[in-house]
Amino acid sequence: MSWTLTAADLPDLARGATLLGTGGGGDPYIGRLLVASALGNGGGITMLDPDDPDDVADDALVIPTAMMGAPTIMLEKISHGREPILALRTLEDRLGEKAQATMPIECGGINSMMPLFTAAMAGLPCVDADGMGRAFPELQMETFYVYGVSSCPMSIAASDGSTIVIDTGMDAHQMEWISRGVTIRLGGASHIADYPMRGSEVKRTAIPRTISLGLRLGRCIRVAREQHRNPFEALRQELRETLYTYGVELFRGKVADVARRTEGGFVRGDVTLRGFDNDDVCEISFQNENLICRVNGTTRALVPDLISVLDVDTGEPITTEGLKFGQRVVVFAISTPASMRSPQALEIFGPQAFGLTEEFIPVEQRNPDTIPSPA
Amino acid sequence: MSWTLTAADLPDLARGATLLGTGGGGDPYIGRLLVASALGNGGGITMLDPDDPDDVADDALVIPTAMMGAPTIMLEKISHGREPILALRTLEDRLGEKAQATMPIECGGINSMMPLFTAAMAGLPCVDADGMGRAFPELQMETFYVYGVSSCPMSIAASDGSTIVIDTGMDAHQMEWISRGVTIRLGGASHIADYPMRGSEVKRTAIPRTISLGLRLGRCIRVAREQHRNPFEALRQELRETLYTYGVELFRGKVADVARRTEGGFVRGDVTLRGFDNDDVCEISFQNENLICRVNGTTRALVPDLISVLDVDTGEPITTEGLKFGQRVVVFAISTPASMRSPQALEIFGPQAFGLTEEFIPVEQRNPDTIPSPA
Known part of the structure; x- marks a missing residue:
């Protein structure tokens, strides 16, 4: 309707x-x-x-x-x-x-x-x-x-x-x-x-219904913030009822470095994050959008699954242009719908389409421990 | 007709x-x-x-x-x-x-x-x-x-x-x-x-009638060659009866150097010629087409007047791609019709439009000695 x-x-x-x-x-x-x-x-x-x-x-x-x-x-x-x-x-x-x-x-x-x-x-x-x-x-x-x-x-x-x-x-x-x-x-x-x-x-x-989805996820973050609830947990629950299904927190830490260059009409670059009280390192590479997230050298999420960076306190998502040294953030991944993971879909916008060599494995399989068991 | x-x-x-x-x-x-x-x-x-x-x-x-x-x-x-x-x-x-x-x-x-x-x-x-x-x-x-x-x-x-x-x-x-x-x-x-x-x-x-003109000038060179006449003199006479009017021989010598590079979708570069039995130097700069010809540092012809390089013996015109070290050539200039020399025309394709600083002076005025007196 x-x-x-x-x-x-x-x-x-x-x-x-x-x-x-x-x-x-x-x-x-x-x-x-x-x-x-x-x-x-x-x-x-x-x-x-x-x-x-x-x-x-x-x-x-x-x-x-x-x-x-x-x-x-x-x-x-x-x-x-x-x-x-x-x-x-x-x-x-x-x-x-x-x-x-x-x-x-x-x-x-x-x-x-x-x-x-x-x-x-x-x-x-x-x-x-x-x-x-x-x-x-x-x-x-x-x-x-x-x-x-x-x-x-x-x-x-x-x-x-x-x-x-x-x-x-x-x-x-x-x-x-x-x-x-x-x-x-x-x-x-x-x-x-x-x-x-x-x-x-x-x-x-x-x-x-992806405009509805954007509206729903944006509202979910705001309401969680207003109610002093954990926005990442709220997002994870909200996603369960959509085609996207899984939300996964991949990393918490501070922005240590952002390198971006405009070439061939795109913005390309890398973000490096470091853990708050540990030596963990998270690296994200992007071509306009975030393509791959590695934590301590292990690939944790890969395009076409979604990799976003959000403010650790407010849950506000941050674009690559908005990233600055010292920001305290959470890296959050979202699984894509099935029609975006078919062999023909992965040929067009899977890792190899971006020059990456890693095989696409769904984010919920790469991070099985973080998926909540069904209620 | x-x-x-x-x-x-x-x-x-x-x-x-x-x-x-x-x-x-x-x-x-x-x-x-x-x-x-x-x-x-x-x-x-x-x-x-x-x-x-x-x-x-x-x-x-x-x-x-x-x-x-x-x-x-x-x-x-x-x-x-x-x-x-x-x-x-x-x-x-x-x-x-x-x-x-x-x-x-x-x-x-x-x-x-x-x-x-x-x-x-x-x-x-x-x-x-x-x-x-x-x-x-x-x-x-x-x-x-x-x-x-x-x-x-x-x-x-x-x-x-x-x-x-x-x-x-x-x-x-x-x-x-x-x-x-x-x-x-x-x-x-x-x-x-x-x-x-x-x-x-x-x-x-x-x-x-510029296709007719090309045909006429091409035929003129061939016929002169067949009749063992000087093709440059023949061209000069042929041009007198067209809108183009003046043909001027600017230099005779050997190709000493050709530098060309493809950039921004154009071929740009410079040609250097040296006199046969003297120290004279002729320099031509081009952006796809020849733009300016200097002999011993003096500008002798300038866009939109035509500057062409021809084989000294046969009168065959040579493109920039065809130029090679040691070729024996004549540099020949042709004056353009009046409608190509108006202030509005020079604004669009005069020397300044190509980043040159020299003022446009018609080739026949730059080389008055080479213009034959009316018959």
């Missing part, structure tokens, strides 16, 4: 989307301000349940919208508000058909917010689902692509009003390669519309 | 287009083979005179087609023949209208040939005119742009069948910037269609 997202939901959603952003995805804060401004003094955005045929008809045209670029640059190069609609309209013109809804391609980070902004500006509903179930750095890293939806044609809109339409047929890697080159030339961030699809394809390939 | 270009014209046209390519533009040889193959055992391409209303109606849609990239890479990354038509069709689809003719954007180098190939494959006529009157390295360096024709929308076709449509409005510099980024991602060379325009705009902004 459809539901209405209002401005009051945005702080919780931003918090949850930062958690699902796994360090990257771009801070949702800027996107949140854009959505709040588009909603003005009232009203809301109609959110469609992908599994409800009354919400999403099989033949409805759904056009996802998003921001593309290095998260560090997305924060610095703020949209003036016109580009998301321009990207949508440009793709509609190419297709010769109007979209009946927009949708996130990515529920983590700023791209949880950008389709809400597009929806509010265009007067469209937004499907409560996405194609990453978290944040990923590249456009082919979508369950849409894994399960056969064409990523093209795709459109890019720039802050100067320029538009680019790319059609690489079924080759989403080539689309990523070319659009990344364009985005670099546009200063490192751009607005896009891609993977135009029918309602039947949404149902078949999207991770369902 | 229209005329028919046949396969028999191609060797002379290739020679003349290499001369007009001023070292760059890409060797027309590959393009010549493509055109010859498209023409097969007979037939020809109808060449339209831009100033004849029976050839080019004011409201006719003309879509120029070309290759884009670093000349060195264009030679190595040969078209499989499908891309030029794909670029044309992609732009027609975007415009919702079929082209009535194609046209070169550049009469020097391989782009003298690519629109002929497109014309032969699509069964279209080709306008005998262009927007550079020579070769230039960047897409905004067009009399079309100087005199107000929009460069957009423009299309790019890749060898894998991918297409890209770029619309930067009237901003041809931004179109160049984005399309260059795309071309780099496509391996350094691509096929494009840009500056779609009406017949009335062709008449107002194009340099007329």
Whole structure:
């Protein structure tokens, strides 16, 4: 059943989307301000349940919208508000058909917010689902692509009003390669519309209700904090009732070092943490998003499972840009839904897709002791 | 009046287009083979005179087609023949209208040939005119742009069948910037269609009859050689009857050094020549095309005037890629038509547009002694 997202939901959603952003995805804060401004003094955005045929008809045209670029640059190069609609309209013109809804391609980070902004500006509903179930750095890293939806044609809109339409047929890697080159030339961030699809394809390939999930997890952290409960334990319990199922605390300690560099249109780097009162060392490597977490040399969690860093006291998730020397944090991992762990899915966004040599083993199997026994 | 270009014209046209390519533009040889193959055992391409209303109606849609990239890479990354038509069709689809003719954007180098190939494959006529009157390295360096024709929308076709449509409005510099980024991602060379325009705009902004000019200059060199006449003197006389007017021999000597590097999608570098029996030194700097020629430290010719290097014995023009240590050559300059020397034209493709500090002074004024007195 459809539901209405209002401005009051945005702080919780931003918090949850930062958690699902796994360090990257771009801070949702800027996107949140854009959505709040588009909603003005009232009203809301109609959110469609992908599994409800009354919400999403099989033949409805759904056009996802998003921001593309290095998260560090997305924060610095703020949209003036016109580009998301321009990207949508440009793709509609190419297709010769109007979209009946927009949708996130990515529920983590700023791209949880950008389709809400597009929806509010265009007067469209937004499907409560996405194609990453978290944040990923590249456009082919979508369950849409894994399960056969064409990523093209795709459109890019720039802050100067320029538009680019790319059609690489079924080759989403080539689309990523070319659009990344364009985005670099546009200063490192751009607005896009891609993977135009029918309602039947949404149902078949999207991770369902991930905006709801972000809202729920963000609210869970806030409520636990307000009630002086342990936010990590609260998150773990909340996740048990979702497709994501397992939450695992991997490490507690202080940020000892953060190295990041912008290259090839991505932010890459490493974070080193040290235990509070011991010699334990935790290392996290990232390409926009956190990819792998090792504790004392042992791999504890690996992409596509989610690896997030949160403030040890408040449970507030922290993006890679927000990490600073001396911060006291918890590293928290979340298991991904089954459709993101299939052999075809792991080929597109498993460890090897990021140049890692470690085999993907689900986080709950790598950390069996931390899984609570069923109640 | 229209005329028919046949396969028999191609060797002379290739020679003349290499001369007009001023070292760059890409060797027309590959393009010549493509055109010859498209023409097969007979037939020809109808060449339209831009100033004849029976050839080019004011409201006719003309879509120029070309290759884009670093000349060195264009030679190595040969078209499989499908891309030029794909670029044309992609732009027609975007415009919702079929082209009535194609046209070169550049009469020097391989782009003298690519629109002929497109014309032969699509069964279209080709306008005998262009927007550079020579070769230039960047897409905004067009009399079309100087005199107000929009460069957009423009299309790019890749060898894998991918297409890209770029619309930067009237901003041809931004179109160049984005399309260059795309071309780099496509391996350094691509096929494009840009500056779609009406017949009335062709008449107002194009340099007329520049394919005829290339053919005429190429034939002039060959005939002089066959008749054991001095090809440089023959060229000088031939030019007197064209819009280009002045041919100037700047230097005779041997190639002492060639330094070239591919950067930012361009080939940049310098050539040093030494006199045969003296200490004279000639230095030429290029960005794809030759930009400036200094003899013993004195500037003798400067972009947009043409600077070409030819074999001292045969008069055969040599591209920058073809230059080798020890070659015995003549450096020959040609004055450009008046419409390429206006203040607005010099702003777009004069010395300052290439980062040079020297003021543009026409080659015939820099070298008054070499201009023959009127007969």
